[in-house]
Amino acid sequence: MKSIEILTDRMRLRLIELSDLNAIHQLHTLPETDEFNALGIPKNSDETKRTIEPWIAENKRDSIKNYTFAIENRLDNTVLGLFGLKLGNEKYKRGEVWYKIHSDYWNKGYATEALKAVIQFGFENLKLHRIEAGCAVENIGSFKVLEKSGMQREGRLRQVLPLKSGWSDNFEYAILETDDRPTI
Numbered sequence: 001m002k003s004i005e006i007l008t009d010r011m012r013l014r015l016i017e018l019s020d021l022n023a024i025h026q027l028h029t030l031p032e033t034d035e036f037n038a039l040g041i042p043k044n045s046d047e048t049k050r051t052i053e054p055w056i057a058e059n060k061r062d063s064i065k066n067y068t069f070a071i072e073n074r075l076d077n078t079v080l081g082l083f084g085l086k087l088g089n090e091k092y093k094r095g096e097v098w099y100k101i102h103s104d105y106w107n108k109g110y111a112t113e114a115l116k117a118v119i120q121f122g123f124e125n126l127k128l129h130r131i132e133a134g135c136a137v138e139n140i141g142s143f144k145v146l147e148k149s150g151m152q153r154e155g156r157l158r159q160v161l162p163l164k165s166g167w168s169d170n171f172e173y174a175i176l177e178t179d180d181r182p183t184i
Contacts, residue, residue, distance in 0.1 A: 006117045013069040015059040020070050023079035032103045036139040038162050071114050080105045083114050093129035095122050115149040116184045123177045131175050136161055136168040146173045150181045
């Protein structure tokens with residue numbers, strides 16, 4: 001497996017492994033982290049395993065198109081979330097990010113710190129031109145993270161997210177390599 005790490009003061013983002021299954025399953029089964037997520041709560045760890053096995057396989061490819069990182073606390077190696085970076089057609093030099101943070105770590109700056117680091121990785125290491133993200137319009141915590149990380153709201157897609165509560169509109173965000181970025 002490739003050894004790709006993104007380090008911040010408090011966290012290490014590294015490609016997920018099967019040994020992360022229990023931490024990822026716990027994260028996916030939290031109702032509060034599922035509220036604005038279309039994945040749904042898995043019935044058991046086997047379902048979570050079937051979800052992450054393609055992510056792990058993708059991380060092993062020579063040319064990764066969908067990075068899936070475990071976010072670890074550098075003090076104790078606790079997995080506190082997941083972060084994804086999906087690359088689009090190479091011609092357009094575009095990527096899309098997503099993240100899911102364990103609710104024990106909400107409102108402590110971890111998501112913002114991780115997003116800033118992934119944005120830097122995307123522009124500096126992968127030579128992307130544009131990084132995009134979306135979030136449900138009612139997911140105030142998530143769009144605050146996107147905005148604190150320098151992303152700009154560009155629009156609103158109507159009823160695009162199939163959530164448990166029904167179809168949700170989605171705010172679309174992006175940042176360009178030429179935009180000013182907050183420091184990590």
